[in-house]
Structure formats: C-alpha cells, structure tokens
Amino acid sequence: MIRGIFIVFSLLFCTIGFGADISKEFKSQNKEIVKLAVEAISKKLPQKVDNFTTLVKVDSKDLNLIYTFEILTGAKSDEFVAKDGKKRMSKNVKKGICQSSKRFLDSEINISYIYTSAVSKKVLFRFDITKSDCIHW
Secondary structure, eight states: OOOHHHHHHHHHHHHHHHHHHHHHHHHHOOOOOOOHHHHHHHOOOOOEOOOOOOOEEEEEEETTEEEEEEEOTTTOHHHHHHHHHHHHEEEEEEEHHHHHHHHHHTOEEEEEEEEEEETOOOEEEEEEOOGGGGGOO
C-alpha cells in the first residue's frame, strides 16, 4: 500500500516537473512570437487607421504587445479627449482587440493600446486587454 502511494506521488511530481518545463518552453516560444510580430508590424509603420488615428509604434514587454496610436485632437484639449475618448471608445476597442487578436490572447499574449496626442505627444488613455477580458466576444 505504501509502495503504491509512493509510486503515485512520484508520478505526480514527475508530471508537475514536466509541466513546468513545457510551461517554460511555451513562454519562451511566445516571447519569440511577440518579438517577430513587433518586427513585422513595425516595418509597415506609420499606418493610418482612420482620419484621426495613426498607428505609430509597436513594442513589447515580456508577453505583452504594445501598440501606440496618435490621435489628431483638433480643437479639443488633451484633457477632454482623455476623458471623453476613453469612455466613448472603450467598448469598441476592447471588442476589436478581442476579435482581431484572439490567437495572441489565447496564447497568453496580452495586448495594450496606448493613445497619445499627435500634437503634445502626451498619453491620453490606454487599454490593457487579456484573454479574460474577452469572454463576451
């Protein structure tokens, strides 16, 4: 009986150790995917999104892809756009990221969108999206 319990625990610890190795390899591969995505997307920048928004930079930090956009705020102040823009854009941006970046998110690669003023270069607002944010889409 004790020998059987010892065998079960030995198998469990081997499995846990093996799982940790797979997790490290998975994370390492995902870091490489993030790096390659940054290189590929950066070659096409700047990229106009609409009449007011341009994607100007893509970067990474660990398993996070970080997109930086510039917004032409026109006559509106940075403060107004920061408050109104984030509130107004939140749902659509989140839904768009969840749909367009599903493969990244499913692979535990998180996505951040940073919006800056094209004039002042100040950060206006930011969206940080993980897989768990996308359960509705």
